[in-house]
Amino acid sequence: xxxxxxxxxxxxxxGGAGLQADxxxxxxCGVHGMTAVxxxxxxxxxxxxxxxxxPADVVAAQIETVATDIGVNAAKTGxxxxxxxxxxxxxxCDRVHIGRDGQIPFVVDPVAASxxxxxxxxxxxxxxxxxxxxxxxxxVTPNLDEVRLLTGIDVRTPDDQxxxxxxxxxxxxxxxxxxxxxxxxxxxxxxxxxDGAEFTELPAPREDTRxxxxxxxxxxxxxxxxxxxxxxxxxxxxxxxxxxxxSVRDAYPLGSGVGPVSPFWRLAGEDIA
Ligand code: PXL
Numbered sequence: 001x002x003x004x005x006x007x008x009x010x011x012x013x014x015g016g017a018g019l020q021a022d023x024x025x026x027x028x029c030g031v032h033g034m035t036a037v038x039x040x041x042x043x044x045x046x047x048x049x050x051x052x053x054x055p056a057d058v059v060a061a062q063i064e065t066v067a068t069d070i071g072v073n074a075a076k077t078g079x080x081x082x083x084x085x086x087x088x089x090x091x092x093c094d095r096v097h098i099g100r101d102g103q104i105p106f107v108v109d110p111v112a113a114s115x116x117x118x119x120x121x122x123x124x125x126x127x128x129x130x131x132x133x134x135x136x137x138x139x140v141t142p143n144l145d146e147v148r149l150l151t152g153i154d155v156r157t158p159d160d161q162x163x164x165x166x167x168x169x170x171x172x173x174x175x176x177x178x179x180x181x182x183x184x185x186x187x188x189x190x191x192x193x194x195d196g197a198e199f200t201e202l203p204a205p206r207e208d209t210r211x212x213x214x215x216x217x218x219x220x221x222x223x224x225x226x227x228x229x230x231x232x233x234x235x236x237x238x239x240x241x242x243x244x245x246x247s248v249r250d251a252y253p254l255g256s257g258v259g260p261v262s263p264f265w266r267l268a269g270e271d272i273a
């Protein structure tokens with residue numbers, strides 16, 4: 001049976017990021033994609049000009065209705081917008097066994113802002129993310145801006161990156177991936193994976209591109225796809241890294257993987273165990 005993945009995320013009307021990027025990635029990875037929509041953003045390639053949040057009980061109902069009927073092999077979060085939505089997501093995930101102690105792997109991508117700095121998470125929602133969602137996560141995948149917001153650590157060196165991974169694991173997820181993409185002086189783009197015992201560095205050449213809109217969403221979705229197919233976390237993260245590197249290399253300005261030589265047609269299924 002085709003694996004099934006759920007994204008709990010916001011809509012990007014421009015199609016580059018958010019649940020649109022997630023569904024595109026699930027499709028490319030041969031996984032059936034489902035959505036619990038948290039917010040609708042009004043945005044184009046320049047900016048986010050509006051956000052409408054979906055009522056928290058409707059977000060929870062979307063999760064429960066697909067999980068109890070169609071079934072979910074792995075789930076991820078993207079834009080969650082408010083503390084109320086985060087609490088409702090945490091409770092709904094518990095009810096359907098999504099999360100680190102349930103049977104279903106759960107990737108929490110703590111989306112806080114768009115690439116252009118538009119806020120996608122209310123200030124008062126950070127505590128809910130840390131306290132209610134992180135302890136339920138199989139894997140968290142913050143970029144360095146999100147690491148600073150969540151842990152207070154301003155990562156500038158590989159040692160800082162390790163300290164951040166330790167701090168993140170202290171918040172309760174099973175695994176933490178500290179993405180190094182925002183250390184722009186580094187010619188490599190090194191992501192650091194940590195499970196509380198062992199550090200694994202995942203280097204890739206830094207792509208010379210401005211077209212990284214949706215790159216984080218794409219990476220978390222590729223990881224979620226691999227988990228839905230039953231791979232272990234380290235293998236899924238390695239696959240996600242390869243997938244997103246290709247995706248931003250080949251992207252149009254519109255977003256990750258939206259391009260003439262999109263990896264989505266070539267990478268589908270490749271290298272997933
Ligand atoms: O890439 C982060 C992201 C996630 N979700 C939505 C977004 C963005 C970035 O703009 O719009 C809906």
